[in-house]
Amino acid sequence: MTAASATPRQRRPYAARVPIAERREQLLDAALAIIVRDGYDAISVDAIAREAGVTRPVVYGAYDGLRPLLEALLDRQQERALAQLAEALPPEPDLTDPDRLVAETAHRLIDVVRGDPMTWRPILFAPFGMPEQVQARIETDRQNFLTQVTGLLEVGLVLRGGPKVDAEVTAHAILAVLEHFGRILLAEPERFSTERLVGTLTTLLGALR
């Protein structure tokens, strides 16, 4: 047995002891980091534990498994995203100058995305290929936003004297452009400056008569 005791499998050093609430946040951060860095396929309780520098039972102590953890992450990120969106959207839209309104709103939206890529990258880049639950959640928020845009469009286009268009389909188109701008912004931040993107939007909008 003396030979066996030569390698006493030294115990892993204890990770810092942390109250459970804080640990939960830390685990969500770890999960998000994995998603952003390695993609959704790489997520597992094991990977999250490794990323956070703890062992799996610690994760199971904080959440009842991968599904609930991701659910919590989704809650948190959704809350963050919606809060940032609410801050970027104008509280009292000044409909007397719609073009300016759109330009400034777009500018703020772009800054929001640029300011918190960890939150927006997964939302903009991976709405598909994710668990159904996640997709459904994002889709609901999208629909809400879409409805708002559709409403604004209907009012705005009339006030502004634009063409008569299918407001719903147009809202889809606008949202698609905004989302894609968010993506190319995150992918090549220096190539697609805020000014360039807002400028194009402004020009296109201004040409709509």
Add this chain to the structure above:
Amino acid sequence: MTAASATPRQRRPYAARVPIAERREQLLDAALAIIVRDGYDAISVDAIAREAGVTRPVVYGAYDGLRPLLEALLDRQQERALAQLAEALPPEPDLTDPDRLVAETAHRLIDVVRGDPMTWRPILFAPFGMPEQVQARIETDRQNFLTQVTGLLEVGLVLRGGPKVDAEVTAHAILAVLEHFGRILLAEPERFSTERLVGTLTTLLGALR
């Protein structure tokens, strides 16, 4: 041992014997079906074998593993998609009537997507969250298409007397709209008819002055 022989683990009935080339196609079909039905996360050699009604060694006989198989699938689907695209794009664009040209091209593109959802669903719905290699491939094709559109835009907008815009960013916007239309088309075919989508495009384009 008599008790054990009561359940002689009856041999699995042999799957139809198939020459290797045909088997390969069949396996690619099985993989595609899984991706469309259950998402990329559900892909494994095991799942493909099950889907095709054979055992894993059969898969390993046809391909050297999951990676090469998916590579082959990517090749095939890319070829199909590009062929369909080439057929839908006008060989000799009639630049004297750009609006009409755009409308008819859009119409054909929509029909192409509607006509082969198995091919287009993964391309339109899952460019992200997929293996890097796949993303890279799709991104390359996108860039090509983007370059073409950018070129057409530069010529077309001048001939047509449209506004002076950033052609590259505008091309991104157009492509984003087309892709999103493809998605909502596949998601709710009856809600978003071809006419509705093309109509909106035509109206918006007509209003650009």
Add this chain to the structure above:
DNA sequence: ACCAATTACTACACATGTGTAGCAATCTTG
């Protein structure tokens, strides 16, 4: 400085997927 509560770790049983060696069935050709 100690003890109890809290928190973290080890170790195990199980599940699913990978890749391969060796055997069994089927098909083809003479």
Add this chain to the structure above:
DNA sequence: CAAGATTGCTACACATGTGTAGTAATTGGT
């Protein structure tokens, strides 16, 4: 209709991930 070639199946060893019981370290209050 009988080999031989071809194709498919079974069974195994291994790898990675899940979830949990039991044990050990840490920490805050006395």
